[in-house]
Amino acid sequence: MIYDAYYAERSRTDMERALRNMGYMQAYVELNEEIRKKKLKLTYRLHAGAPYRIGSWKYDIRDEGVREELADYESHLMQDSMMFNVNILDAERQQMTNHLQNRGFYRFNKEYITCTADTVRGTHIVDLTYHVAPYDARSGRMHERFRIGKVNVLTDYDLAEAARERDLSHFDSLHYKDLNIYTRRHSFLRPEVLSQNITIEPGRFYSEARLQETQSMLGRLHAIKYSDIRFVENHNDSTLLDCYVLLSRNKPNSFSAELEGTNSAGDLGAAASLSYQNRNLFNGSELFTFKVRGAYEAVTGLQGYSNGNYVEYGVEASINFPRFLFPFISPDVRRRIQATSEIALQYNSQERPEFGRRAASMTWGYRWSYNHKWRHSIDVVDLNYVYMPWISTTFREEYLDNINNQNSILKYNYENLLIMKMGYGFTYRSEGGESRATLGNAYSVRFNVESAGNLLYGFSHLLKAQRNDSHQYTVMNIAYAQYLKTDVDFTKSFLIDHRNSIVFHVGLGVAYPYGNSRILPFEKRYFSGGANSVRGWLVRRLGPGKFAGNDRNIDFINQSGDIKLDVNLEYRTKLFWKLNGAFFIDAGNIWTIHDYEEQPGGAFRFNSFYKEIAVAYGLGLRFDFDYFILRFDGGMKAINPAYESGKDRYPLIRPDFGRDFAFHFAVGYPF
CATH class of the missing domain: 3.10.20.310 (membrane protein fhac)
Structure with a gap:
């Protein structure tokens, strides 16, 4: 870039101003120029000096009405002996303004508040005085309260x-x-x-x-x-x-249609959906949504099956009420929590060459937010029923009933199953105060817990119901799942400057089957790898533990677990236009709670799990279009827990692009 002395000096004065605003009143910045041939090297030396601290603060209020309202005002920002900081002083002015505006002073704004600072001679102590001016200083007109x-x-x-x-x-x-x-x-x-x-x-x-x-x-x-x-x-x-x-x-009715092509492991197909929305169903801003979906796929590479097509259709309907549909709640509480209530029904039918599958669900839950930072959700009832009307003889003999290929996890997921669960979750997002935001002190916490089968198990045990051949209680001859599942995610951003930041994320999930279940339903199990996990592996290709997989036809079942750990560190930078770049390091894996013959080496052990943590690294490109983000990540394996020693365990030392690289495309950030 071409050197400009004006901007160099401007940067120097900006640095001095920033230091003084932070309490270093005697700070100064030296600018040194060093010319080497046709290149110029600039060096800024910052001399901060000793910081100034606040000794006391008081208020000078000539408006009697304002003085009375501020009599019970307590500052949450000002503290004894705190460092002098102009940003905090300005935030205090805004806090005083908010206090008055919430008590009838409609025309008041923070420009009526000024602050003077007096330094005590020979010390680094500052005494502050906040002055509140009348509405019109010339006429002496005071602030009106409305x-x-x-x-x-x-x-x-x-x-x-x-x-x-x-x-x-x-x-x-x-x-x-x-x-x-x-x-x-x-x-x-x-x-x-x-x-x-x-x-x-x-x-x-x-x-x-x-x-x-x-x-x-x-x-x-x-x-x-x-x-x-x-x-x-x-x-x-x-x-x-x-x-x-x-x-x-708003327009009460709307229709939308989607048409997409699909490609599942080389099998081509198409899917279409049609949606209808009514935004004011009962003249109470209730949102009614009705959607139908159909899909077709030509399945190739299968032998011994009478049909080579995959057909799916589904229908779902939901009503979202913009209020808390629950008795015994006062109107003030309803207003404060701003809750929504939702009832949803869904039905899905799948016809594959190997089997037919029907799934129905019913959900009743609440969602609400508080202070724009807290978001809560409660699923009072979440009922799911999976029915397998038929399974082809070829699939059953080859995978489910084959004595030489017994797989209890696979077999469990092709049986009729009932899941009745309830759950709670919250998300907390902290952007910090104005001064903290400058330091990038922003973080988020997400927590979810769900429990299934306890009520049904209690009734079954109380009524002394009969168990089936698998020693499970049933409802109308359908076994039900029983488990407890908890997930915690923590994400923190460190803002370096307006173009660069570092994001740290850790996620932990544990799901424990008990009582009526020895194995988790497949939909509730964890998997690792993919665009939002350890990006050196494709989705469902990592774990559990040091399990490497053997039968590729059913690894999508075997490479799942009951415990999941993800740790991610990502450096993000703005490149040009709408293009951003990233460098990331990922670590994590999944494990099972019980020992399963189909997943040797997959069980969690406190004395060895750290040896089974996979590590990956890579680069990413992100197109930020404001409303959505297109993400392209390329990950390389660094430590592969499927191998206990040797060069295959540490592909970081001798990387093989064809073996160790995984490419991911996704919408949105991974965390």
Whole structure:
């Protein structure tokens, strides 16, 4: 790049300013230029000096009303002897402003608050004074405190007629609780739905927090396309603000269709789906979704089967209610947690050359968020039924009943099965405060736990029900699964600068079958490798433990486990345009809790599991299109736990691209 003395000096002054803003008042930066032929080397030497700390702080408030409201204000940012930091001082101004705006001071903003710093001579102590200016310093006019007057809700709001939003004569009106509802026809939302999602109430002091809460609650209603909230001073009482909630309806119905080509291990096929959505099923912004899907695939390479086609069709329906459908919960709690309730039904049918499979499920659960950081989910009932109407003689004789090829894991997954589970999960995402975000102190935690079969097992044991030949209790001659499964994920980002960051991730999962089950259902087992795990292996090609696999036709069953560990470290950088790059190191594996003959070396042992951790490294390219990310990762094996010693165990030393490379394509980041 071409040297520019102006920008070099500007960088020096920016560094000095940044140091002084962080409390190093006497900091200075030296700029040295060293010319070598036609190249110039710049060296910035930072002399920070001793930091300044805050000794005391006080408030200078000439507005009596503001002074009374701040009398009970407690700072959560200012601390004795903390380092002087301009960013924290500015955050304190914003916190004081929020405190006042939530107590009726509608026109107040942080520009009315200034801060002066006095240093004690001969020390590095700073005494602060926060000054709060009156509304108009020239006239001496103080800040006014407003209460809410009328709350007017205009449905069917038209942006083209924005100037007429206060002319309500041409609207039909309805008064419901504290709301005045105006509509040109009938309201597309029931009055109680509007009342549940509008927290601004007449007679209360104006609150910025309630305004944002109402905007958030209205924004999650699928029936609303656009919402706007405005405040207008009441002509008869200057201490009142009339609130106008302007709503425009969304299109209630929509259809979508998808057509895709499929390629499963070289077998070509096609799939199509058709979806219908109603965004306002019962005039309460209930989202109803109905979807049908069909797929066909020509299966090749199979011998001894009468049919060579794979046919699948499925249907699913769900209703999402934008509220907590549960008794004994007060309206205030319903508003605060902003929960949704969902009921879903699904049916799927598969016809393969080897077998026929039917699956039906029913789910009833809740989802809610808190403080934009916490997300919770509860599955009250999740019922799944898998039915195998037929299994071909060839498949049964070759894999399921073959004395020389007994596989209890494989056989278990081709039997009729009932799963009745319940679960809970939460996700916490912390972006940190304004000053912490500068340091990249952002992390997320995800936790899930689910339990299946306990209620059924309790009833079976209480009623002394008969067991089947496999010593399992049944419901209508169908064995049910019983297990406990827990997953924990932790991800932390370290921001180096605006172009570079490091992301660390660790994930641990444990699933334990007990009681009515000795083996986990295949859908609940863990697998390793792939785009979101240890990327030196293809999906389902790693583990469990040091198990290497032997029969490639059924390894997708055998290479699964009850315990999973993933540890990932990824360096991310912006390259150019929308293209980003990455370098990653992955480690992990899966293990089984019990010893299985089909998975020798796959059981978890405390004294040896660390020797069975696989390690991979690689490079990635990501196209960031804002709304979605296309990811291409190429991973190489570094340590292969399938080998206990020798060069095959450490492919990092002698890499073989054809043997050790795995390519992955995915949408979104891996963690």
